[in-house]
Amino acid sequence: MIVDPRDIKLPAYIAVSLGLIAFILACIGIGTPSWQITYRDAPNNTSPSTTTNFYYVCYTSNSSCTSNTYTADSYIHLRQASGLAIVGILFLFAGTFGTLLVGLRSSDVTLSVKGSRRHDLHIFLGPLCLFIGTITMLAALSEGSQTIMYNGYSANLYQAAHVFAIFALVGSAHASGRRTLSVEVSPELLSSA
Numbered sequence: 001m002i003v004d005p006r007d008i009k010l011p012a013y014i015a016v017s018l019g020l021i022a023f024i025l026a027c028i029g030i031g032t033p034s035w036q037i038t039y040r041d042a043p044n045n046t047s048p049s050t051t052t053n054f055y056y057v058c059y060t061s062n063s064s065c066t067s068n069t070y071t072a073d074s075y076i077h078l079r080q081a082s083g084l085a086i087v088g089i090l091f092l093f094a095g096t097f098g099t100l101l102v103g104l105r106s107s108d109v110t111l112s113v114k115g116s117r118r119h120d121l122h123i124f125l126g127p128l129c130l131f132i133g134t135i136t137m138l139a140a141l142s143e144g145s146q147t148i149m150y151n152g153y154s155a156n157l158y159q160a161a162h163v164f165a166i167f168a169l170v171g172s173a174h175a176s177g178r179r180t181l182s183v184e185v186s187p188e189l190l191s192s193a
Contacts, residue, residue, distance in 0.1 A: 012103030015171030019096030029158030081144035091133030098126030
């Protein structure tokens with residue numbers, strides 16, 4: 001089946017754009033301290049007292065930050081959440097790069113070498129890494145919610161990054177599927193199967 005390279009490039013480039021937006025939002029969300037904000041004046045919520053993320057607590061009264069002072073069980077949940085968040089960001093970057101390769105090599109048929117299945121790795125690496133990234137990002141959000149309440153802008157950025165990553169996964173899977181349809185198999189390979 002002959003597939004127009006534009007049918008591969010457009011979804012791949014859209015997925016790469018969404019993946020880069022998700023990567024930037026996730027990095028900013030992880031790096032800033034406002035996942036949970038506690039207030040001094042509880043009913044009005046106008047004067048913040050502390051801000052918390054997976055790594056540290058910042059106090060607004062003396063502008064200092066310290067490592068989280070939670071119980072042992074809560075500390076374990078935060079460590080696991082922070083590790084999963086970082087792994088999710090790394091897989092998000094790898095999946096975005098893999099999708100970029102699918103878009104750049106959308107019409108390159110030199111990858112289908114006789115007797116070699118090397119092109120399969122090239123095609124499914126982007127969606128696979130994006131899938132693992134979205135799952136680990138969701139696991140980080142779930143694990144962190146055991147200890148802290150997400151009411152700050154950092155958590156909102158990370159959640160938005162997760163949504164962008166899901167849409168990037170859909171675009172990457174579509175582009176990789178179209179790329180799979182464009183690979184021509186030689187008659188020798190069909191007869192040997």
